[in-house]
Structure formats: structure tokens, C-alpha cells
Amino acid sequence: xxxxxxxxxxxxxxxxxxxxxxxxxxxxxxxxxxxxxxxxxxxxxxxxxxxxxxxxxxxxxxxxxxxxxxxxxxxxxxxxxxxxxxxxxxxxxxxxxxxxxxxxxxxxxxxxxxxxxxxxxxxxxxxxxxxxxxxxxxxxxxxxxxxxxxxxxxxxxxxxxxxxxxxxxxxxxxxxxxxxxxxxxxxxxxxxxxxxxxxxxxxxxxxxxxxxxxxxxxxxxxxxxxxxxxxxxxxxxxxxxxxxxxxxxxxxxxxxxxxxxxxxxxxxxxxxxxxxxxxxxxxxxxxxxxxxxxxxxxxxxxxxxxxxxxxxxxxxxxxxxxxxxxxxxxxxxxxxxxxxxxxxxxxxxxxxxxxxxxxxxxxxxxxxxxxxxxxxxxxxxxxxxxxxxxxxxxx
Ligand SMILES: C[S@@+](CC[C@H](N)C(=O)[O-])C[C@H]1O[C@@H](n2cnc3c(N)ncnc32)[C@H](O)[C@@H]1O
Numbered sequence: 001x002x003x004x005x006x007x008x009x010x011x012x013x014x015x016x017x018x019x020x021x022x023x024x025x026x027x028x029x030x031x032x033x034x035x036x037x038x039x040x041x042x043x044x045x046x047x048x049x050x051x052x053x054x055x056x057x058x059x060x061x062x063x064x065x066x067x068x069x070x071x072x073x074x075x076x077x078x079x080x081x082x083x084x085x086x087x088x089x090x091x092x093x094x095x096x097x098x099x100x101x102x103x104x105x106x107x108x109x110x111x112x113x114x115x116x117x118x119x120x121x122x123x124x125x126x127x128x129x130x131x132x133x134x135x136x137x138x139x140x141x142x143x144x145x146x147x148x149x150x151x152x153x154x155x156x157x158x159x160x161x162x163x164x165x166x167x168x169x170x171x172x173x174x175x176x177x178x179x180x181x182x183x184x185x186x187x188x189x190x191x192x193x194x195x196x197x198x199x200x201x202x203x204x205x206x207x208x209x210x211x212x213x214x215x216x217x218x219x220x221x222x223x224x225x226x227x228x229x230x231x232x233x234x235x236x237x238x239x240x241x242x243x244x245x246x247x248x249x250x251x252x253x254x255x256x257x258x259x260x261x262x263x264x265x266x267x268x269x270x271x272x273x274x275x276x277x278x279x280x281x282x283x284x285x286x287x288x289x290x291x292x293x294x295x296x297x298x299x300x301x302x303x304x305x306x307x308x309x310x311x312x313x314x315x316x317x318x319x320x321x322x323x324x325x326x327x328x329x330x331x332x333x334x335x336x337x338x339x340x341x342x343x344x345x346x347x348x349x350x351x352x353x354x355x356x357x358x359x360x361x362x363x364x365x366x367x368x369x370x371x372x373x374x375x376x377x378x379x380x381x382x383x384x385x386x387x388x389x390x391x392x393x394x395x
Contacts, residue, residue: 001064002304007127010163011056012308014156018049020311026053027312038228041179041200043150045121051152055122055160057312062121064303065222065324066128066193069249072390073220073328074110074132076249076342110136111338113143114187116214118178119195120146123157123171125222129191130167141169145187147176178207188217197223197232208236212243217338218330219245225298225323233297233325234260245329250297250390252343253365259297259348297348297363298325299390343392345369350389358384362393371395 002008015023026049033044045054112133117126126144133142144167148154154173161168176183178195190211196204211219221236223229234257241247247254300323305315313320332338348368349361356375361368373384373395380395387393 001067001301003060003063003306004127004131004164006163007059007063007160008306010160011059012306014052014159015056015308018052023053023056024312024314026050027057030054030057038198041198041203044198045150046152048152048155051122051150051156053312054153055156056308059122059124059127060303060305060309061320061322062124062194062222063128064301064322065225065326066125066191066220067131068299068301068390069220069222069324069326069328070128070132072326072343072392073218073249075392076328077110077218077330077338077340108136111217111336112188113140114185114189114216115142115144116183116187116190117144117146118176118183118190118192118211119198120148120157120173121153121194123161125191125193126157126161126171127167129189130164130170144171146171146173147178147183148173149175149177151175178210179203183210183214186214186216190215190219191222192220193222194224196221196236197229201235204232204235205239208239209243212240212245212329212331215329215331217336218248218328220326220328222324222326225296225300225325227294227296230259230296230298230325233327237327240329246332246340247342248328248330248340249343250299250326250328250346250363252345252363252392255365257297258363258367259295296325298323300324344394345392347387347389347391347393351384351387353385358387360384360387360393 003011030045030050030053033042037044045051110133115126115129117123117129120126123146126146129144130142146154146157148157154175158173161171179199192211196207199207211221219240221233223232237247237251237257237260241254251257300321302319302321304319305313305317309315309320310318330338330340332340345362345364347360348363352359358373358381360371360373362371373381375381377384383393384395
């Protein structure tokens with residue numbers, strides 16, 4: 001996946017003429033702050049230069065995470081819209097039966113006309129939403145509001161959006177503190193990416209309630225794919241299920257989470273599998289995934305690096321893999337056009353492929369299940385071959 005061309009170019013132009021050594025220094029300081037000071041309601045970015053460097057260094061990854069999560073969410077709220085769509089193939093997210101009869105995505109609509117991006121930063125989630133909605137026929141332009149506390153972020157976010165006149169016309173920016181301000185209205189889609197983990201745990205409960213209160217259709221929350229990020233997602237899952245929200249993705253069920261902090265189901269399943277395969281083949285025993293002793297639910301997306309990004313991160317490879325955790329809920333009034341069809345199971349780990357067979361670790365309504373799909377399973381095997389961690393899977 002790549003950032004939209006307009007955004008990529010705008011970021012590069014914005015930093016033109018700046019000394020790479022200075023940018024790297026700022027980037028290192030931002031990384032240090034996020035590592036050591038997150039979760040304390042602190043101000044992580046406050047100067048213009050910091051906001052610019054944040055945009056160059058982090059926007060590709062957070063854009064990728066939100067864009068991937070949105071694809072999975074839209075698949076669950078509008079399953080027939082996505083199968084067979086060119087966009088979907090492009091993102092390489094499909095893992096559905098190939099014989100599902102469905103029309104291409106254009107000509108399909110999605111009931112999202114208004115969007116709130118809360119803690120919008122430099123606008124990564126908004127760019128991702130705008131791109132995802134572009135795959136649908138919209139009868140009227142979507143109205144997006146980016147709510148952000150830091151003036152420097154709002155300025156850079158607004159400037160970058162000017163690179164896409166359509167987006168710029170759809171989006172407005174508002175000064176907003178999630179801890180103290182009220183949201184002025186509700187939106188069909190509320191997104192908050194990489195924000196709630198910055199709050200203290202005591203402030204988070206009220207913030208989650210505020211986001212849900214503002215949601216008329218879908219609420220999507222994306223957090224880093226770390227143990228801490230997943231703990232935030234688990235907390236949100238528990239709170240919103242208790243509030244009666246309908247869970248959309250990634251979970252195939254709304255029962256207790258088998259990987260939530262404190263649960264050891266995945267670890268037990270991994271250890272049992274390891275013991276089993278150690279006996280069977282040494283090749284599988286060498287798989288580092290089987291060494292897991294501690295686990296959390298997260299997915300990953302691969303985003304292309306620009307030359308500038310490689311330079312700022314001292315990276316060799318032309319891509320980065322961003323790990324993220326997410327959760328999406330829906331509020332479905334009786335006459336709503338929204339319908340949910342949750343994944344029947346979700347691929348939790350990288351599929352392990354050996355000759356003629358694929359081992360999958362799946363989250364299912366019955367908990368974590370390990371399954372082996374063999375060549376003789378025909379179509380199921382073909383689908384398993386295309387599967388990635390995070391995909392839905394029917395078997
Ligand atoms: C890590 S950045 C993520 C930005 C963007 N959502 C993304 O995915 O790239 C976190 C953003 O949340 C904002 N933020 C943190 N606490 C906030 C609060 N209490 N109210 C509003 N915004 C807040 C920060 O200013 C920052 O721009």
C-alpha cells in the first residue's frame with residue numbers, strides 16, 4: 001500500500017530545503033517522547049517542525065493501519081460491496097469464497113455521509129477514510145470534521161489536504177480537546193486513530209463514552225499493535241459491549257475475548273501446537289511463531305517507504321510493516337440501512353505454509369482454533385493460500 005500520490009508529494013514539498021540531519025534529530029526526539037511519555041495526557045507534538053516531521057515519519061504507517069482496518073470493517077457492514085472489487089484486490093485483503101456472486105463495488109453505496117476524525121493529528125485517518133469511501137458511489141459529498149488539540153498539527157493537516165481539492169473541500173478542522181470539550185454533533189462514521197493510548201487510563205473511560213455518544217453509525221478505533229495498544233482495545237471492547245454497542249470487527253463474536261489481557265487461551269493453543277509439531281516435523285518446530293509465550297490481538301499492513309522516509313528512519317528496505325490493533329462498533333437504529341455480517345472466523349497469526357498444507361490460527365465464535373487445510377480440501381485450500389493475518393476466513 002502507498003500513501004495517496006497527492007499526500008506523498010505534499011509531504012516531500014513541505015520538507016524541501018530542510019537539513020536531513022536536523023529532521024532526523026527531531027524525528028528521534030518524537031520517537032523518544034512517544035516511547036517514554038505516552039499515556040500521560042502529555043503534549044507530544046507542539047512545534048511546526050515537529051508536526052511536519054510527524055507527518056513525514058508516521059503518517060504512512062497510521063494511514064496504512066486505518067486504511068486496512070476500514071477495509072475489514074466495510075467488508076463486515078457491506079460484505080457484497082467488496083468482493084470482486086478492483087480496490088479490494090489492490091489492497092490484497094480478500095479472503096472470501098471466490099464464488100460469492102456480487103457486483104463490482106461501483107454502483108454500491110455505503111450509508112456514510114458525515115465523518116469525525118478525533119485526534120486527527122496531521123490528518124492520516126481522514127485521508128484513509130476519504131480513499132476508502134471513494135470506492136463507493138456517493139449521492140452527496142461526505143462531510144468530514146477533523147478534531148485536534150494541537151495548533152501545529154491542525155495547521156500541517158489542513159495544509160497537506162490542500163493537495164487534494166476534493167478532500168480539502170470536504171474537510172474542516174476544529175480545535176478540540178477530547179478531555180474537556182463536547183462534540184458539537186454526531187457523525188455516521190467516527191474514527192480515532194492512535195489517540196486513546198496517549199490518555200491516562202482514568203481519562204480514557206469518559207473519552208470512549210464521548211466517542212460512542214457521537215456515533216450515529218460506525219465507530220472505528222485504531223491503536224498501535226503493541227501489548228499496551230491491545231490493552232486499550234480490550235478496555236474499549238468491554239465498555240462498549242456493556243453499553244449495548246454492536247461489535248462489527250475484527251472479532252467474529254461478542255463473547256469474552258480469548259486473548260484479552262489475563263486470558264491464556266492463545267498461549268495454551270500455541271504451546272500445545274508447538275509440542276505437537278515438534279514431535280511431527282523439525283521444520284515446523286523451527287517456526288519462530290511457535291515460540292510465542294505471550295500474545296495479543298494485532299494485525300499488520302505493509303506500506304511503501306519514500307526516499308525521504310528511508311532517509312529519516314535510516315532504513316534499508318523500501319517498505320515498513322506497521323502493526324496495529326483495532327475495533328469497530330455500530331449503532332443500528334431500527335430503520336437504518338446498515339447491516340452487519342461479522343467474519344465467521346478471523347486469521348489471527350501468519351498462516352504457516354508447508355508443502356500441501358496450511359496451518360491457520362483462527363479466532364472463532366468458539367474461541368481460538370487451530371486448523372490445518374490440506375490440498376485435498378480444494379477451494380478451501382485455494383482460499384487459505386491467499387489468506388493473510390487479519391483476514392476473515394470461512395471454512
Ligand atoms: C499519535 S497522534 C495520531 C494522529 C492521527 N490520528 C494519526 O493516526 O496519525 C495523536 C494525536 O492525538 C492528539 N491528541 C492527544 N490528546 C488529545 C486530546 N485530549 N484531545 C484532542 N486531541 C488529542 C494529539 O495532539 C495528536 O495529534
